Amino acid sequence: MSGDLAVQCSKLIEWLLARRVIPEDYTKLLAAVQVRVAEAQKEQITDEASRKLILQHEEVHFLAAKKIYEAIQRSPEGQAKSLLGSHTHPGAAKWKAVMDAYRKRHLGWASAARFLIQNVSYELTALTKQASACERQVHDCVARQVELDRQEANAKARYRELLNDLGIEGFDVRSELRLRAKQELSEQVIDLLRRAGQDTASKYQVFAEHAAERPLPEVLPLFRALSTAELPSMEALEEQVPGFRELRLQKGQSLDADANVHEVPAAKGLEVEAAGTDGIDWGITCEGGGESGGSGGINWDFEVEKEVATIEPEGVSAGIDWGAVSFEGCEIAEVQGDAAADEAILADAAARDLLAREVAEALAFLVERCGDLALGGAACEEYGPKVQQSLAEVEALRDLMSQLEGLLSARRTQRLVLLVSSKRYLERTAQRVEISKMQCGKPASRRAALEKVKADQMAEAGRSRTETQQLLTAIKEVKEDLEAELTAHFKSSVRILNTST
Numbered sequence: 100m101s102g103d104l105a106v107q108c109s110k111l112i113e114w115l116l117a118r119r120v121i122p123e124d125y126t127k128l129l130a131a132v133q134v135r136v137a138e139a140q141k142e143q144i145t146d147e148a149s150r151k152l153i154l155q156h157e158e159v160h161f162l163a164a165k166k167i168y169e170a171i172q173r174s175p176e177g178q179a180k181s182l183l184g185s186h187t188h189p190g191a192a193k194w195k196a197v198m199d200a201y202r203k204r205h206l207g208w209a210s211a212a213r214f215l216i217q218n219v220s221y222e223l224t225a226l227t228k229q230a231s232a233c234e235r236q237v238h239d240c241v242a243r244q245v246e247l248d249r250q251e252a253n254a255k256a257r258y259r260e261l262l263n264d265l266g267i268e269g270f271d272v273r274s275e276l277r278l279r280a281k282q283e284l285s286e287q288v289i290d291l292l293r294r295a296g297q298d299t300a301s302k303y304q305v306f307a308e309h310a311a312e313r314p315l316p317e318v319l320p321l322f323r324a325l326s327t328a329e330l331p332s333m334e335a336l337e338e339q340v341p342g343f344r345e346l347r348l349q350k351g352q353s354l355d356a357d358a359n360v361h362e363v364p365a366a367k368g369l370e371v372e373a374a375g376t377d378g379i380d381w382g383i384t385c386e387g388g389g390e391s392g393g394s395g396g397i398n399w400d401f402e403v404e405k406e407v408a409t410i411e412p413e414g415v416s417a418g419i420d421w422g423a424v425s426f427e428g429c430e431i432a433e434v435q436g437d438a439a440a441d442e443a444i445l446a447d448a449a450a451r452d453l454l455a456r457e458v459a460e461a462l463a464f465l466v467e468r469c470g471d472l473a474l475g476g477a478a479c480e481e482y483g484p485k486v487q488q489s490l491a492e493v494e495a496l497r498d499l500m501s502q503l504e505g506l507l508s509a510r511r512t513q514r515l516v517l518l519v520s521s522k523r524y525l526e527r528t529a530q531r532v533e534i535s536k537m538q539c540g541k542p543a544s545r546r547a548a549l550e551k552v553k554a555d556q557m558a559e560a561g562r563s564r565t566e567t568q569q570l571l572t573a574i575k576e577v578k579e580d581l582e583a584e585l586t587a588h589f590k591s592s593v594r595i596l597n598t599s600t
Contacts, residue, residue, distance in 0.1 A: 103591065103592040103593070103594055104585075104589065104591055104592065104593045104594070105594050105596055106593065106594070106595050106596065107596050107597055108215055108216060108219050108220075108595050108596060108597045108598050109216060109219075109220055109597070111212040111215060111216060111595060112209065112212050112213065112216065115205075115208060115209065115212060120205050120208065120588070121204065121205050121206065121208060121209045122204050122206075125206060125209040128204070128206055129206060129209060129210055129213075131200070132197065132200045132201060132206060132210070133159075135193065135196055135197050135200055136159045136164065136197050138193055139190065139193035139194045139196070139197050140153060140159075142189050142190030142193055143190065144171065144174075144176065144190045145174075145176060146170065146171065146174035146175070146176060146177075148170050148173075148174070149167060149170040149171045149174055152166055152167045152170055153167055158214075159197075160210045160211060160213075160214040160577070161201045161206070161207030161208070161210040161211045161214075162207075162211055162214075162576065162577050162580050162581075164194070164197050164198055164201060164207075165198065165201075165207075165580075167194060168194045168195060168197070168198050171190070171191050171194055172191070174191075176188040176190060176191050177191045179191075207584075208581065208584065208585070211577050211580070211581045212581070214577055215574060215577055215578060215581070215595065215598060218570055218573070218574055219574060219597070219598050219599060222570060223567065223570055223571070223574070223599060226563050226566050226567045226570065227563075227567060229559070229560075229563045230560045230563035230564050230567065233556045233557070233559045233560035233563065234556075234560050236552070236553075236556040237553050237556050237557055237560065240549045240550075240552055240553035240556070241553070243549055244546050244549050244550070244553075247542040247545055247546045247549070248542070248546070250542045251539065251542035251543060251546075254535070254538045254539045254541075254542065255539050257535060257538075258532075258535045258536055258538070258539050261531065261532060261535050262532070265279065265528070265532070266279045266283070267279055267532075269532060269536065272529045272532045272533065273525060273526075273529050276518050276525060276528060276529060277518060277519060277525065279518075280514075280515040280516075280518035280519045281519060283515050284512070284515050284516070284519065287506055287512075288503065288506055288507065288512070289325070289330070291499055291502060291503040291506065292322070292325050292326045292503065293326050293327075293328070294499055295326075295496050295499035295500055295503065296322055296323065296325065296326020297323070297326050297327075298496060299319075299322075299461045299464075299465065299496055299500060300318065300319045300322055300323045300326070300461070302464075302468075302496075303318055303319060303460075303461055303464050304317070304318050304319075306464060306468075316341075319457045319460065319461060320339060320340045320341065321336065321340045321343065321450070321453050321454055321457055322454065322457040322458065322461065324336060324339055324340060325454065333447065333450075336450070340453070343449065343450075343453065346449040346452070346453060347447070347449040347450075349449075350448050350449045451507070451516070454507065455504070455507050455508070458500060458503055458504050458507060459504060461500055462497065462500040462501060462504055465493060465496055465497040465500055466497060468493050468497075469490065469493050469494055469497055472489075472490040472493060473490060514528075571599065574598055574599070575598075578595050578598050581595065582594060582595055
């Protein structure tokens with residue numbers, strides 16, 4: 100026996116043609132064989148093993164037809180033969196004809212070689228690429244899910260920070276924002292006013308009267324009014340604080356600014372009078388007399404008498420029937436007076452401006468007094484026993500007033516006031532919270548979509564890998580059978596290379 104013969108799988112057809120073991124027109128002859136295969140597949144085979152083999156092979160090449168025929172031969176249908184040795188069952192006879200066509204002129208080798216080339220060069224490569232692409236998609240989905248987890252954590256952290264900054268829980272955003280704003284304004288600004296207001300105002304009053312050497316009107320009137328235990332209403336403040344009403348009118352915020360009614364002068368030639376007759380008094384007089392004469396007015400040729408018709412059924416009195424009014428579903432809410440006053444006063448632009456000016460004026464006084472006391476200058480005795488205080492006590496008042504001035508000018512206080520007074524700002528802030536909350540849910544929905552894509556891609560990759568293994572098994576069987584037949588024909592060992600098995 101000579102040396103081994105090695106053949107590249109992709110060159111197998113050319114190698115067989117070069118050795119003249121298959122005809123040049125093998126493609127036409129194989130097409131004719133496929134016609135016989137189609138006729139054989141139409142025949143009914145009762146043997147279960149043979150039927151499974153027929154169904155497994157969509158394209159019946161030489162070695163597949165060989166397996167099918169061998170299975171039919173072992174069945175009762177294949178064993179039934181005539182005296183001359185031919186099959187009596189039409190299905191077995193037609194599958195034998197298929198095998199004879201493949202055996203003739205070695206067309207079976209051309210069929211097996213074409214099967215190897217097609218599947219090794221194209222099908223196997225395509226399945227491998229498909230599986231690799233699906234696995235890459237799975238890895239990308241995993242990486243994107245990790246990124247979405249990070250984004251979700253950051254979004255939730257930003258949402259919590261926003262809620263903490265606004266001081267709300269996030270269940271009923273608008274109500275919580277208004278309530279929190281009212282509470283902070285009341286607790287911070289009004290509390291500081293009550294702690295330092297009366298003492299500061301009284302000492303400033305004594306200082307001003309001493310400097311002027313005469314009694315003076317009450318200084319810091321708004322500051323004094325807001326530092327009382329019970330806050331006054333806006334109407335009371337307009338009466339108590341000089342110039343406050345005019346300041347509100349300038350800013351267009353007076354309570355009765357919209358109540359002014361301007362009289363419209365009557366047109367010349369028209370007189371408006373109260374109806375005093377029984378008929379309809381149209382209130383129109385003409386300067387020139389009409390043809391009707393007498394009254395000089397318009398004669399409408401009809402009279403309207405004043406009649407009042409009343410219908411009073413028995414048992415029903417006139418007026419509102421309160422028994423028919425239902426209060427079901429109505430709730431009575433108690434409004435706290437101080438909270439409502441806080442909201443009204445601090446939401447008023449004129450009140451805020453005037454209060455800021457008075458606070459700055461009182462703070463300037465306390466700063467100067469601290470400087471005088473620290474340098475041992477003008478002593479407290481100069482202003483009488485009512486204001487005899489130590490430097491530490493005056494510095495404490497100064498610190499409170501400085502803190503109050505900072506609160507009034509702080510950006511957070513401005514936001515709180517806008518939350519109470521501006522519906523537009525409240526709605527915009529609530530939308531910020533809602534958008535931030537919505538951002539927390541987006542990564543979860545995207546992650547769920549990626550999970551579905553990942554599951555689909557993993558299933559597809561699994562199917563591709565399974566098909567690849569099945570195809571490799573089929574390629575290995577065809578390769579071994581073809582190598583065995585070629586080895587027997589050439590009397591030398593034939594090896595088919597590069598079949599990936």
